[in-house]
Amino acid sequence: xxxxxxxxxxxxxxxxxxxxxxxxxxxxxxxxxxxxxxxxxxxxxxxxxxxxxxxxxxxxxxxxxxxxxxxxxxxxxxxxxxxxxxxxxxxxxxxxxxxxxxxxxxxxxxxxxxxxxxxxxxxxxxxxxxxxxxxxxxxxxxxxxxxxxxxxxxxxxxxxxxxxxxxxxxxxxxxxxxxxxxxxxxxxxxxxxxxxxxxxxxxxxxxxxxxxxxxxxxxxxxxxxxxxxxxxxxxxxxxxxxxxxxxxxxxxxxxxxxxxxxxxxxxxxxxxxxxxxxxxxxxxxxxxxxxxxxxxxxxxxxxxxxxxxxxxxxxxxxxxxxxxxxxxxxxxxxxxxxxxxxxxxxxxxxxxxxxxxxxxxxxxxxxxxxxxxxxxxxxxxxxxxxxxxxxxxx
Numbered sequence: 001x002x003x004x005x006x007x008x009x010x011x012x013x014x015x016x017x018x019x020x021x022x023x024x025x026x027x028x029x030x031x032x033x034x035x036x037x038x039x040x041x042x043x044x045x046x047x048x049x050x051x052x053x054x055x056x057x058x059x060x061x062x063x064x065x066x067x068x069x070x071x072x073x074x075x076x077x078x079x080x081x082x083x084x085x086x087x088x089x090x091x092x093x094x095x096x097x098x099x100x101x102x103x104x105x106x107x108x109x110x111x112x113x114x115x116x117x118x119x120x121x122x123x124x125x126x127x128x129x130x131x132x133x134x135x136x137x138x139x140x141x142x143x144x145x146x147x148x149x150x151x152x153x154x155x156x157x158x159x160x161x162x163x164x165x166x167x168x169x170x171x172x173x174x175x176x177x178x179x180x181x182x183x184x185x186x187x188x189x190x191x192x193x194x195x196x197x198x199x200x201x202x203x204x205x206x207x208x209x210x211x212x213x214x215x216x217x218x219x220x221x222x223x224x225x226x227x228x229x230x231x232x233x234x235x236x237x238x239x240x241x242x243x244x245x246x247x248x249x250x251x252x253x254x255x256x257x258x259x260x261x262x263x264x265x266x267x268x269x270x271x272x273x274x275x276x277x278x279x280x281x282x283x284x285x286x287x288x289x290x291x292x293x294x295x296x297x298x299x300x301x302x303x304x305x306x307x308x309x310x311x312x313x314x315x316x317x318x319x320x321x322x323x324x325x326x327x328x329x330x331x332x333x334x335x336x337x338x339x340x341x342x343x344x345x346x347x348x349x350x351x352x353x354x355x356x357x358x359x360x361x362x363x364x365x366x367x368x369x370x371x372x373x374x375x376x377x378x379x380x381x382x383x384x385x386x387x388x389x390x391x392x393x394x
Contacts, residue, residue: 003031003165005393006184006193008172008207010034011044012148012379013371014199015155016386022162024390030164031193032156033186035171040152042277043201044379046344048257048265050240051075051144052377053090056252059112062360066381066388068114071142073383074151083150084260090143090240093125093134093329099244100136106244107138116141131236134329143240147260148379175211175368182367195393198370202276202347208370213363215372217349218295221276221288224268224346225316227338234262241329246308254315254325265341266326266333271316272298279343281316300354349373360385362392369393 004025007018010032018032036042051074054067078085094100103119110117118139120128125137156166170187175196177183184191200207205215229236241256257265272292275285292298302309315322323335349357349372361373369389378385 001189002029002192004028004194005030006172006182006186006191006196007032007199008196009199009201010036010039010152010156010166010168011042011199011201012040012152012155012382013374013385014197015039015152015159016382017197017199017389018164018166019155019158020383020386020390021394022159022164024394026162030159031186031191032159032164032166033170033172034166034168037168039156039166039168040149043344043347044152045149046279046342047148047376047379048255048268049145049148049260050257050380051085051146052380053115053140053142054113054377055106055110055115055117055138055140056245057113059109063358063375063377063381064113066360066384067377069384070377070381071144074146074380075144077151077154077383078146081154083147083154085144085146086258086260087142087144088239088258090140090242091120091125091129091132092138092140092242092244093132094136094244095134095328102244102247103136103138105247110138110140129237129239129241131332132241132329133331139239145240145258145260151382172207172210177366180367195367196369197389197393198368199374200371201374202345204347204370204372205349208363208372211368211370213365213368213370215363215370217351217357217361217372218291218297219276219347220292220295220298220301220350221273221345222270222348223273223279223281223316224270224344225281225322226265226267226341226343227322228341229264229266229333229337230339231263233337234258234264236264236330236332243325243329254322256326256330266322266338267341268344269312269315269322270346271312273345276345276347279345281343295350295352297350297352297354301350301356304354346376347373348375362389364392
């Protein structure tokens with residue numbers, strides 16, 4: 001079998017990329033190979049479903065560009081395909097003086113990134129969301145919620161409808177170069193492919209090495225644990241409610257998120273996981289655990305952030321501590337309101353010196369391209385990310 005393009009991974013970025021390639025080159029033979037039994041099984045299908053606005057990110061960064069472009073494209077795609085999309089808006093709620101100062105900085109950042117914001121006083125906040133308390137808030141009207149699994153499946157359907165092939169239970173196990181093309185073992189088959197693009201998320205560093213590219217980073221999985229509120233509280237808030245984040249950390253804190261199915265989740269936190277693609281609290285994969293625990297970058301990273309590391313671990317071990325984080329801005333919630341919900345593992349790329357890779361990271365060699373780091377807002381920005389990769393590949 002011969003293909004012009006092999007896309008490894010059927011998360012939202014891989015699906016968007018395959019759809020973009022076949023849209024631009026309708027005669028191209030495109031194969032999407034996914035090792036799991038269905039699409040969007042890991043990061044794409046386990047996130048909060050938030051369509052981000054771009055208020056947090058460094059002006060001029062790829063995150064900012066892809067987020068702004070992706071929000072508009074995602075909204076239009078969902079409207080065209082009948083996929084759920086609700087523009088709820090986000091409230092960043094400050095509960096002390098330090099957070100209020102950070103809120104002012106985020107308001108400036110929003111202006112720099114051309115994201116519309118609205119500063120709210122305590123009284124305006126309570127009028128808008130009676131269950132929420134704080135001394136100030138920043139409203140971002142454009143933030144929305146959607147169904148990223150639905151979007152991924154629609155993109156893959158576009159690939160198949162245009163003549164492309166999507167295969168599940170099809171792990172790419174080995175690749176070697178043969179002249180101007182590559183021989184790839186996909187599942188039990190040996191295929192000839194012209195170009196390879198890996199969109200492998202939690203396995204991006206390993207896939208890069210398998211393809212002959214030194215990643216220069218290691219993926220450390222951080223588990224985000226969620227709870228869900230009982231259905232009687234599904235209208236406790238209308239907006240997405242977020243704390244004001246610490247700018248030194250890549251995580252946004254425990255938030256209240258209305259989901260596209262009508263429920264409201266609480267979370268996530270962020271604790272080191274000992275298995276990349278298992279989601280129970282005590283899941284351990286020996287290979288993943290050794291990869292993380294023997295990596296010098298892990299310990300250097302933890303040494304830089306001892307306080308937040310301990311706080312996140314306490315929240316994971318104690319439901320009471322977790323509840324306290326959300327009660328800072330929603331004091332009516334009780335411990336019995338926190339029902340068990342799914343967890344998600346985030347792929348955090350870390351350099352050997354402990355530096356967190358904060359932006360998108362792509363490496364290429366010959367006819368191979370690997371997306372090594374696609375942090376949040378990768379789901380929001382999947383379509384413009386795909387367009388940029390397609391520009392380079394084509």
